[in-house]
Amino acid sequence: MNQSMTIGIDLAKHVFFVAALDGSGKPARRKKLRRHEVLPFLANHPGAVVGMEACSGAHHWAxxxxxxxxxxxxxxxxxxxxxxxxxxxxxxxxxxxAEAVQHGRIRCVEIKTVDQQLDQSLHRLRQALVTEQTGLINRTRALLA
Structure with a gap:
């Protein structure tokens, strides 16, 4: 595979699906990989453009x-x-x-560092606690009324 090769990876819990397109956009390869097989598979190929849907796990893989x-x-x-x-x-x-990556008109999500992901987790946890606290206050107020 060369730099004009585009690889799309559909992330899942245990099994990942990989589709590769050549420089002209034609399907070149498709493969089903377990989690522990993904990095060795990609390590055996020279540089390519790899695309994934953005999610919390995708940042680690990226x-x-x-x-x-x-x-x-x-x-x-x-x-x-x-x-x-x-x-x-x-x-x-x-x-x-893979086609979306090759098309190139979609704005990419920035790859987060581990620290950025930890900060985001803390903010989301705090927001959930504030929401829960507000609900509890409202329920208590309704019972007292």
């Missing part, structure tokens, strides 16, 4: 894949959906991700 020398793009899931053809399945999702 950091690992970037360390292997690949260019990584995280795409918002709602924008990738437009590239989906045929029935929704994991291979078609990976192919849609």
């Amino acid at each position: 950091r690992e894949i970037r360390a292997l020398g690949h260019s990584v793009q995280l795409l918002p899931a709602q924008h990738v959906k437009a590239y989906l053809r045929g029935q929704k399945n994991d291979y078609n999702d990976a192919l849609a991700i």
Whole structure:
């Protein structure tokens, strides 16, 4: 694979689906990989553009894949959906991700560091606690009324 190769990865809990497109946009390869097989698979290939849908786990994978020398793009899931053809399945999702990366008009999500992800987790936890506290106060006020 060369730099004009685009790889789309559909992330899941245990099994990842990979679809690769050549420089002209034609499907070059599709593969089903377990979690522990993804990095060795990508380590055996020279630099390519790797795309994934942005989620909390995607940031970890992006950091690992970037360390292997690949260019990584995280795409918002709602924008990738437009590239989906045929029935929704994991291979078609990976192919849609690769096509969206190759098209290049979608604004990528910045890859977060571990510290940034920890900060975001703390902010979301605090927001959940504030929401829960507000609900408890409102319930108590209603009971007292």
